[in-house]
Amino acid sequence: MRASSGRRPSMTVNGATPVGATTPEEVAFAQEVQRGEPILEVRDLRKHFPLTKGVLFKKQVGAVKAVDGVSFDLMQGETLGIVGESGCGKSTLAKVLMNLEPATTGSVKYKGEEISRLSGAGLKAVRRNIQMVFQDPYTSLNPRMTVGDIIGEPFEIHPEVAPKGDRRKAVQDLLDVVGLNPEYINRYPHQFSGGQRQRIGIARGLALKPEVIICDEPVSALDVSVQAQVINLLESLQGEFNLSYMFIAHDLSIVRHISDRVGVMYLGRMVEIGTDLEIYDHATHPYTQALLSAVPVPDPTARESRDRIVLTGDVPSPANPPSGCRFRTRCWKAQEKCEREDPALTVREWLEGRARHDSACHFAGERENV
Template sequence: MAEPVLEVNGLVKHYPLTQGVLFRKQTGAVRAVDGVDLVLGRGETLGIVGESGCGKSTVARLLVSLERPTAGEIRYRGEDITRLSGRALKAVRRNIQMVFQDPYTSLNPRMTVGDIVGEPYEIHPEAAPKGDRRRKVRELLEVVGLNPEHVNRYPHQFSGGQRQRIGIARGLALRPEIIVADEPVSALDVSVQAQVVNLMERLQGEFGLAYVFIAHDLSVVRHISDRVGVMYLGRIVETGTDTEIYDHPTHPYTQALLSAVPVPDPEARAHRERIILYGDVPSPTDIPSGCRFRTRCWKARERCALEVPALAVPEAFRAVGGPAAHDSACHFAEEKHVVADGNRPG
């Protein structure tokens, strides 16, 4: 892996549940993120996938310091940014920008596109001289494939894909090193998704960006990611390269996700084993003991209820090595071929 630019250790975010009006008393907590470890290399794309409600977007907000963690560290180039505030935090935020999920609500409808893309220069005036900002905004619009002559238009005059390009241009304005993309294509049509993903890949090469790419669409994540982390109920349950995760999954949850990927070939679809998970995702206010996936897992044993599995290379693969020897938080991890050759997502 390339030189690490972002390291996350034991990241936790709990939202307290309270009762009472005059005397508020905490009765529990929503454990949205409950011990996440991540490493992002320079110029790398780290994909994070999982079901809705697993904590992906909370991780995104924590990485860009929109929320403060309950515990844990987020280190940017060795410095723990969770302890920063004021000017020090403002300086770090210049290097870690975000592209939001919804292109319709992430842009101020009362501001022109020029003002939206140029707003980071008002917050960080050292990034561009005042007389040069308009030119830089036009250049950014052109870089993301928009007509720079439309700088005075308003967001409602653009399509969804064009609005997301505006959001990407705003994220690029300060020339950041890291962009956290929180499901940036989930609200777009499939054909527009491909255009935006291809744009992000091109910009990564031009600007030397590192991405944390969060999505629930497995095919999109595989297309753009170098490494992938699979998240379930506030924790990473499996992580590895895109080939290791998609072609050699060892965690039951990852295998179930991959088995749900649509296969265009009817013959391959007919011979593929479909893994169906029964039951609902447990509430983040009442996490199961031991392995949090055990209530829906067909491999669950008594040990799963008593012991929390570590995110590490399973013992069965340590000696033999190979692509199955990657981190997986399962006591009974085993490789399972889920996606047929020639019909892989992406």
């Protein structure tokens, strides 16, 4: 794991800490989780968006299955990377975990407590501990608010975190933590570059001293050099404040650099999950192998001799996914069994070594002649 152990240091002035918990949810969420134990447990999570017809009398005729049976654990202090094609359900998964979108069915537990059905004070308590960094640094910041108001807004919702008289100093401390000049507190978002805006978004996410931060493609809109700065910042903050990350991205090289474990999604499902070494060097699911074969190689010689996997056909509609294995319509290993049976995300008994990790394929195995 990349993060250091121990309690998170305070980021508020004079070492101020939040007032004691008052609701059952706050009491439960105040419990510490040991390193290596799950802090977030997701089981069979589904989010279906209804398809309707009619104007006055709407009738549901189907559903877009954006997230359809996803299960995983996020361990305390680790970074779990989530990769997959556009439209596979990564961002919807993040919104459901934050309760920005209500789950259709399934379970999301934070520190052993079910949070997918929370509202009111309970939802407020969990959102203090689970924060989000959004994808677009240009639209995620209110252009009419100063940086000080943007970063300090969480203190208005959770006043116990920072006393009113200390909030300006707390915001300046946060700007310093993310590498920005504390004197920029009165500036507006349009006065910053893309990388600086994303740092402001990260500072806002850190304001309430959360334990989990969900990063929804936080560097996809940035230049490569700025991407490296933001990634290095996230890594240093993880060690300093003992954070757990769920990091969503398209760039497989970035995900490998920052992640301890990696999950691969396809059409609303998790098809493979394992450590970064298991996924990148010993992938067993055909879809993961196809993704990795598309990663650009800087060496021209190696690029020419490389055996690239070119998938045929289009991604099926999430409103009408294929029966059985959802990848079978584009898979070169597909057989009759794949049409009949939906493969479970589990370790196949014939796999050995680092190939022994969860894979949702009836014929999981490492690729030959790479």
